[in-house]
Amino acid sequence: MKPEFTALGGTLAIDFVNTVQWHGGTVHDVLMSPTDLNEWLQFMVDHEQLTSAQYRSVTIVPMTSDDLALLKSFRTVGRDYLSGGLAEGDFVEHLHRAAEDTPLILRLDRTHGGYARVAMPVDGGSRGLVTLLAADWMRLFAEGIVSRIKACANARCLAYFVDVSGRRKWCSMADCGNRIKNARYHQRRQGI
Ligand SMILES: [Zn+2]
Numbered sequence: 001m002k003p004e005f006t007a008l009g010g011t012l013a014i015d016f017v018n019t020v021q022w023h024g025g026t027v028h029d030v031l032m033s034p035t036d037l038n039e040w041l042q043f044m045v046d047h048e049q050l051t052s053a054q055y056r057s058v059t060i061v062p063m064t065s066d067d068l069a070l071l072k073s074f075r076t077v078g079r080d081y082l083s084g085g086l087a088e089g090d091f092v093e094h095l096h097r098a099a100e101d102t103p104l105i106l107r108l109d110r111t112h113g114g115y116a117r118v119a120m121p122v123d124g125g126s127r128g129l130v131t132l133l134a135a136d137w138m139r140l141f142a143e144g145i146v147s148r149i150k151a152c153a154n155a156r157c158l159a160y161f162v163d164v165s166g167r168r169k170w171c172s173m174a175d176c177g178n179r180i181k182n183a184r185y186h187q188r189r190q191g192i
Pocket of ligand 1: 157
């Protein structure tokens, strides 16, 4: 079965980290081509992690394989930080450098109930997207959410999520939660 995009991270930055997945016993990168990236960006719009205006701004120039490489290196740095391989100060410095490259412009977009504040990158393409990702990471730090990011309790799973309740262990019950519970059940039955 082909791995699918997930929105279980609950924020743009974490959902992007989760574009590398453990699936069917192997590691899959769901962003293998610029087309995959465009589809993922649309998926983020569908899950309200990007506005339509941000999507249009980022995709105003066609993504290339160079764009994909830049984004993947940003993703790797984020995963290194979350897995403990990169110090917090170094990661924060990396976010600063990434955000300096393409500034954001704040604007108000009409919503049903009033206005939403929307940050638009001055450049499109991967540089604009990296800035949006860096800005979301900064929000996670500023709002104290970073300390609630957890890795899935399935040791082989690569997913991260924001643990809002303080009790969540799995990326999803349907995937890892049930799989681990079933494995334990079979082990007990076999007397392992
Ligand atoms: Zn999992």
